[in-house]
Amino acid sequence: MKFLPSVHLPCHPWMAMVILPLLLLLVPLxxxxxxxxxxxxxxxxxxxxxxxxxxxxxxxxxxxxxxxxxxxxxxxxxxxxxxxxxxxxxxxxxxxxxxxxxxxxxxxxxxxxxxxxxxxxxxxxxxxxxxNKNFLATTTVNDPLFIVNTKNFTTNADITQRLLFTLINSMAQLAANSLRRFTTSRLDVGSSPTLYCLMQCMPDLIPHDCESCFQDILNSTLEYLGGKQGGRVLGTRCYMRYEMYPFFQGDPKLRIINLAPHVPTINNTTTPATVYPQSQPPDAAPPPEGKVTVQEHNGRKSHKRALWIIVVVATLLSILMCFICFIVWKRRKGLLT
Structure with a gap:
């Protein structure tokens, strides 16, 4: 294979410097x-x-x-x-x-x-x-991954624990008895932070086993995610995610307006786990009271739109840089001949 000497393509170094960062933006997405x-x-x-x-x-x-x-x-x-x-x-x-x-x-x-x-x-x-081992018969969370937001609530520890307990406890039965074993919610309680939550377990679980799996998630959340503005418990048989901003499609299926008076004593049998940080989205203004706005439940569309913009811009820049390089190469070739 014959390679052109770098003198014939004088623009390629700065072309790479322009395009490469844009392409790298696509990797995490x-x-x-x-x-x-x-x-x-x-x-x-x-x-x-x-x-x-x-x-x-x-x-x-x-x-x-x-x-x-x-x-x-x-x-x-x-x-x-x-x-x-x-x-x-x-x-x-x-x-x-x-x-x-x-x-x-x-x-x-x-x-x-x-x-x-x-x-x-x-x-x-x-x-x-x-x-290679049969895990399909299990009904527990089963070696979950814990992903936490790096920011903490500004409310005191007792209130944040009650918020998380109320959120997950209120959703468990609704999710467990739905066809897809899935539900979403929005929690609005007085001056406390507004929280959005999604919970789902595997549809092959009966409602009782699904609720038991969510109980494991509740225990793990209070132990490992307490005080955090967002987090996830990702398990093989069930999982949960909560944030201070909407992240799922459509309106929440449940709105929670009353806070549990206290968090009952939980006999925690969770094993030590590694907690991983998640990337933090930009701060946003608190959502208005009542129904989720169109802007909120279309948040995922905005993310997709941003991805497409990056793809299109990177492609157009690549074409433009190749065209410029071709013109420069033709001119230099004419000067050399």
């Missing part, structure tokens, strides 16, 4: 958010386990998208290369987006956890887990 990889139980390339994963990656996304609950489990192969898999798209997703996201989740998980038989990945809109 496109990449998976949180993953969990086993430290042992590796598989080898070209093994039967890889073949089973490949089959799952082609069938599970379609299976989830065709489900009314956007949820699917599957078992592929036989011991010792058997693979158990589970995926769930968030309750405010649609089928076409779900299939695309689960397909991407398989690709990301194989890259993030190479050769690991036990791995999970969590995004805002979906999650995926596969393992």
């Amino acid at each position: 496109a990449a998976a958010q949180w993953s969990s990889c086993s430290k042992s139980d590796d598989y080898k390339s070209n093994s039967t386990y890889v073949a089973n994963l490949s089959l799952l990656s082609s069938t599970l996304p379609k299976k989830a998208a065709s489900s009314t609950t956007l949820f699917a489990t599957s078992i592929m192969g036989n011991f010792p290369d058997i693979v158990y898999a589970l995926t769930l798209c968030r309750g405010d997703s649609n089928a076409s987006a779900c299939e695309s996201r689960v397909t991407t989740a398989f690709q990301d998980l194989l890259r993030l956890c190479p050769y690991k038989k036990n791995a999970a990945v969590y995004y805002d809109p979906c999650m995926l887990k596969f393992s």
